[in-house]
Amino acid sequence: MKILVVGLNYSPELTGIGKYTGEMTEWFATQGHEVRVVTAPPYYPQWVVQKPYKSYVYKMELINGVVVYRCPIFVPKNITTLTRLIHLISFALSSFPLLLRQLFWRPDIVINPVPSLFSSPMCALVSRLCGAKSILHIQDYEIDAMFGLGMANEGFVGKFARVFERLVLRSFDRVSTISRSMMNKARQKSVDEDKLIFFPNWSDTSFFKGAVCSEELRNSLAVPAGNKMILYSGNVGDKQGLEQVVDAAEYFKDKPYYFVIVGDGSGKEKLKSLVLERGLQNISFSPLLALEQLPTLLASADCHLVIQKKGVADAVLPSKLTNIMAVGGNSVITAEADTELGLLCKNYAGIAELVEPEDVAALVLGIEKALNLSSPNDIASAYALEHIDKDKVLRSFEATLEGLTSSVDVV
Template structure:
């Protein structure tokens, strides 16, 4: 079977969609699928082209058996709504030329990852002409996220854009997503039940586990054994609503043993650092993204993990960082409404994490205080058990491979 992964994000990006794509493709290749990737140069979350990569067309053969085709795109130094639209559109255009140059490749399956939906028209046309099965995998409902942040509120524009989105989604052979709530959203957008596939994000529960010794890293980063570490790690973007973390740090300023650490890069980092400085917060550290090999130590070192989102975003964007927090048996404070996927998991597995209302500083601080009062050095066994049983990397991807075989043989998801 020939599998073509089509996505704007790929390894060596360390966070979000690029990380998952970078793990999926090599594992498919290890299972004897001829695997190809159509992507952009790595740029996220710093919003600049990484290292030795060039913003141009390129072809590389990975040591893991994956062939990678990269296409240039516009990467804004400062992200605005308009610039982000140009950014997504630029990749859709440059990758479309590269996609049709792969005509002779004749993939059996094209797996388009959203974002960006801008690539969907070209992907569907290619699949229709080439006889390739098309899968739209939704990591992020970019249209819902845009409207959830209050952008483009004109009734006519909103109706038109959503109509186009629904039509495009309905044309794919299969629509997969990372949560049941997001699949429910696809149903509401008109995708037939027989086309829906659950394909969650995963965690490497063998690599990330609670038994890692993080004492040396704690010492290296200047923390004492008595310090309580509150960690946010991931993209530092405006949609996260991270101002609430600064509010919490300010609320605990008279307890200097409670330390806050923000790890990551993104368009909003400079603003957050400036705000922290203006508030006179001395118990907060900002650090860049860390090497992947340090992730288990970082996760185990933290007493409390923060998963922060704004209202209206939780069902549109399921936070990928949570999978590794659960694998590490971490104690997490999660902002989400009760009727979201995160809310439903919290209700089904009491104690897996603490749920608080988004954009409510008082509730956030109260929830954090309650977690800090617990024995946060002990493993959260509920979280760890959930990770091993439900989001183990090997289990998730092996099940997906079985789904692919069914789709290519019968053309449907029946009996999957």
């Protein structure tokens, strides 16, 4: 198959959507498929275009068998609703010429991971012009996330956004998404049942097999000897609400518990200032580590934090959790009971500790409980092997694509 992927984020970004899109395309290339990607230069989660991409406008490169086209994008220093919109629109506009060039290549499948929905109408158009099947892959319900974070309201702009989203959903041949609750949300948005594809995020479980705690790594992260290491690793942004991690660290300041925040993002400096203001000595920050260090990092933590604000958990399934489960880590998850994460904890008792979002007292209690669980967490690692193993997930999706390209839709 000829597969064209059009998305805002891509490898070498180490977290979030870019990580999964990169792994997916490279896996398809190893299976003998021709794969092309139209994307932006890597900028996430630092929100700064990474070297050496700063010196290019448009760029084509070959990465592990995948032809990658990079297009220019506006990356705001100060992230507001307006600058975020300009950021998304800039990708839609700059990627359009590259999309038109792919008409001559004539892909069989066009996959559009979102965000950003602003590029989706053009993806749907190009797929129709070249006779390809189109898939909108929803990693994040952008509109719902905007409402959940208070970036939009139900006024004229909000209504326009809802209508735009509905039109985009209807313009693709299929709609895939990463969780059962997100599939239910697609149904609520009037997506037909026969158009839905379940395509969960995965973990390369073989990559994490045999990972063990490293005292050397813990020392490099400033964890005092004999302390319990409580880890948050991932994007340090607004939707996580990581101020409550600082609150928890303050509560435990007289106990041998040490908090480590590994990652980058728009909220990192604010958190650092908060820690400095409170004079806390039991919390430190680190940039993202190299990918090959990730298994050891996760295996070295006594407790993992999967933190989100209220109203966000059902719209976004955190990618960091898949790797935590693969390594058999004990997690504290902040999510409402009726969300995907809440149902996961209910259906697989012992897989993690579920606590109410934005409730510091509940978070503190959850950390205490997680630290008392046996390690490694066999329930979590067994779930990862059975349900989110990378090879299993991608082989299933590949079979779906092959069935889609060989079928003829009846009008």
